[in-house]
Amino acid sequence: MLHQRICRSCLTRDSIAHGPSLLPRRNIHNGLLMAPVVFAGLFVTLYAFKSLSMVVFQNSLIYMRSVPPGARQETIEMYASECRPIKWEEVQFKTRDGKTLAACVGEPEKDRKLPKALLVYFQGNAGSAPARLPFLSQIITSTKHVDLTIFAPSYRGYWYSTGRPSEAGLREDARASLQYARERWSGSDINSMFIWGHSVGAAVAAHATAMDTSPSTPTSPKAEGRELELKGVILETPFTDIPDMLRTLYPQKWLPYKHLVPFLRSSWNNRAAVQRLGQNAPNFPLLIVEAGRDEIVPTGMAEELEEIAKKAGVKVERVVSKKGLHMDVAMKGEFRDWIGKFMRHCQSYQYIAKENPKCTPNPKPKILTSAMFVNVSKL
Numbered sequence: 001m002l003h004q005r006i007c008r009s010c011l012t013r014d015s016i017a018h019g020p021s022l023l024p025r026r027n028i029h030n031g032l033l034m035a036p037v038v039f040a041g042l043f044v045t046l047y048a049f050k051s052l053s054m055v056v057f058q059n060s061l062i063y064m065r066s067v068p069p070g071a072r073q074e075t076i077e078m079y080a081s082e083c084r085p086i087k088w089e090e091v092q093f094k095t096r097d098g099k100t101l102a103a104c105v106g107e108p109e110k111d112r113k114l115p116k117a118l119l120v121y122f123q124g125n126a127g128s129a130p131a132r133l134p135f136l137s138q139i140i141t142s143t144k145h146v147d148l149t150i151f152a153p154s155y156r157g158y159w160y161s162t163g164r165p166s167e168a169g170l171r172e173d174a175r176a177s178l179q180y181a182r183e184r185w186s187g188s189d190i191n192s193m194f195i196w197g198h199s200v201g202a203a204v205a206a207h208a209t210a211m212d213t214s215p216s217t218p219t220s221p222k223a224e225g226r227e228l229e230l231k232g233v234i235l236e237t238p239f240t241d242i243p244d245m246l247r248t249l250y251p252q253k254w255l256p257y258k259h260l261v262p263f264l265r266s267s268w269n270n271r272a273a274v275q276r277l278g279q280n281a282p283n284f285p286l287l288i289v290e291a292g293r294d295e296i297v298p299t300g301m302a303e304e305l306e307e308i309a310k311k312a313g314v315k316v317e318r319v320v321s322k323k324g325l326h327m328d329v330a331m332k333g334e335f336r337d338w339i340g341k342f343m344r345h346c347q348s349y350q351y352i353a354k355e356n357p358k359c360t361p362n363p364k365p366k367i368l369t370s371a372m373f374v375n376v377s378k379l
Contacts, residue, residue, distance in 0.1 A: 090184050197235060292321055
């Protein structure tokens with residue numbers, strides 16, 4: 001007891017003479033040391049949480065079917081006034097794995113006595129088909145050289161289609177779409193079919209074309225009369241693959257995006273698709289449309305695909321919309337002129353040997369000319 005009283009007395013005198021005791025000073029120092037540890041731990045936790053979230057929810061980030069809000073509840077009637085004089089109808093069909101796909105079909109109002117073609121349109125990764133009908137209607141009414149019917153299927157999970165989107169699922173959707181197109185339009189006055197895809201839809205289009213031209217692909221049931229023949233493919237603002245997109249858009253090592261490439265479930269390797277197309281169908285017509293001011297797809301990817309296509313033996317042409325952004329290239333008059341000429345020149349196209357000197361690709365991107373593709377009538 002005496003010892004405790006002496007210690008308390010000494011502590012009181014020291015506190016009065018020399019200020020705060022040593023014990024609180026240690027606590028302050030420990031607190032200062034702990035702050036960086038706490039912040040570092042918080043940063044690591046948030047980094048790990050964001051990385052894990054991107055892996056788990058990657059399909060929702062790639063396939064934004066509900067963006068903008070209400071996209072899946074849109075109807076054709078909501079845009080009918082903006083589509084006049086083109087009238088659109090909704091159709092539905094089944095995939096092999098039991099999904100029901102919704103699609104929009106628009107036909108020209110009157111016969112302009114031009115070659116007739118079906119254009120199968122695969123949209124980008126966000127929104128629904130009805131929101132795209134106004135500019136698709138403009139393409140039908142103002143595209144020269146050919147009378148167009150547009151068939152715009154919605155991927156699984158988009159608009160009224162059932163299921164959830166994935167790379168494997170969208171490939172099956174594309175196969176089912178081409179089969180439906182052949183069953184519906186074969187035997188009609190439309191005997192040419194073209195595939196057009198935008199952004200992610202360009203990847204769907206590239207893989208669908210490579211699949212459709214493969215000798216191992218079973219043919220669809222043929223209707224009486226002329227069969228609907230695939231004549232060409234149009235890739236609007238395409239990318240090389242999704243891993244390249246991550247590495248190019250987010251080169252910083254401290255960001256998690258580029259390090260998540262091994263965990264991607266959707267890669268959309270368009271290099272491989274273009275190479276397979278060249279192997280399956282030498283000299284197959286391919287038009288690449290690049291946006292000169294693309295704010296999403298990095299510069300150089302379209303040119304790289306063009307070079308791969310040339311080496312693979314694909315008959316490729318690349319055109320550049322100098323003022324075009326990622327989302328508005330198809331709304332420009334030059335785009336309608338390009339695809340109109342492209343489809344007109346492909347109407348009488350047939351596969352011919354690679355050795356034919358007339359099939360040498362033009363190395364410079366430019367507006368299409370009548371000499372772009374070999375025309376059977378001139379052989």
